[in-house]
Amino acid sequence: MRNDLLVASAALLVLGVPVTAQAAPCADLPNPVYLQVGDTQEPLMKRLGQKLRENTPNPITIIYKTSGSCTNIDAIYNGTLLTTNPSYVPSMAEMPTWDPSQPSPTCDIDPAGVDLDVTNSNVFIDACTATPMPMGIAAFTGPVQPYLFVVPEASTQTAITAEEAYFVFGFGAAGQVEPWNDEAFMFIRTTTKSTLISMAANIGVPPNKMKGMPFDSSSQVLNAVSTSVSPEKTIGLLGAEIYDQNRATVNALAFRTYGQSTAYYADSTKDSFDKRNVRDGHYSIWSPTVYLTHVDNQGNPVNANAGYVIDLILGNDVMPEPNFDALDVVVSGVKLVPNCAMSVQRASEGGPLSGYCPPEPCGCYFDSKLGTPADSCVPCTNNDACNGGVCRHGFCESR
Incomplete structure (x- = not known):
């Protein structure tokens, strides 16, 4: 780790x-x-x-x-x-x-x-x-909703792998993964909640086998993580829509899924909001x-x-x-990702990703709101500036 x-x-x-x-x-x-x-x-x-x-x-x-x-x-x-x-x-x-x-x-x-x-x-x-x-x-x-592993501001942890998460949440203390080896400081959701279901599917643990302290609401997880008396041992599960409104109180971990060699944030950097790694498939925990x-x-x-x-x-x-x-x-x-800004898709919870071409793309618009548009993103007011493309939401898109 x-x-x-x-x-x-x-x-x-x-x-x-x-x-x-x-x-x-x-x-x-x-x-x-x-x-x-x-x-x-x-x-x-x-x-x-x-x-x-x-x-x-x-x-x-x-x-x-x-x-x-x-x-x-x-x-x-x-x-x-x-x-x-x-x-x-x-x-x-x-x-x-x-x-x-x-x-x-x-x-x-x-x-x-x-x-x-x-x-x-x-x-x-x-x-x-x-x-x-x-x-x-x-x-x-x-729209697409990413999910995140989060830790207190005082934690020094910055990333987690799927293998580590499997042992942390699949076995708890018996998983022996430092520093997350105390179930009293592992804050999860109950088994009907999407946050737990999605994250469990992405690490290969059945939802009813997830170890930790289950909470009914996101606000309870947020509060438990941010006020933990043992920050280094603490880890929780949150939807990105909740995390993005509370970044001053908790930090998101980068995640390396199975088969990857590098851990990625849902966004291109720790402090950005562009969901680029969700949109292009580098960050896999989303539904x-x-x-x-x-x-x-x-x-x-x-x-x-x-x-x-x-x-x-x-x-x-x-x-x-x-x-x-x-x-x-x-x-x-609320920083959700509309389908028109996605370039990957999946057909099942935690399933494999494949390429996706939205019928009416809006990637340039999305980047203009939450990131930096690529040089290829040409501002427009009508189709005349788009060289065969389509002017959509103020930018030339491919179709």
């Missing part, structure tokens, strides 16, 4: 307990869409939801509950009702000082329960269940985000507003056209 406090209020504001303003009935909120998502997607719910509340052409209220990916799949497969008071994203008129770094307020759910419009898995569905998808349900693949909803016989979402929300997350065109750039929310706002 290679060597190269405070979560307090700031982190808790990002991921803490929802605030309770004067709770209104959820049904009274304008155009409500009810979602149950993984907690790594809560930043997206907040940022997209804030834009949607102010989206004059089609104002929508995101009402959401967080739970594990496998639980979310099961909920829509079996028609589980939402019965506990969920969080929602307020409008500027309701809460002028609210922003997505703060906990969301809650609304009062109908005591009889409410049908979920959308659920979310942040791993491939078959990583959770072999049950065939029920009739009337469809899955839509969204798709998947959105499930009820559809009609033609495969169209039954709830048009639910379909509108899903299409915005996926980067599809919608009508009416929103008064904001949804791709910018996904990229700049």
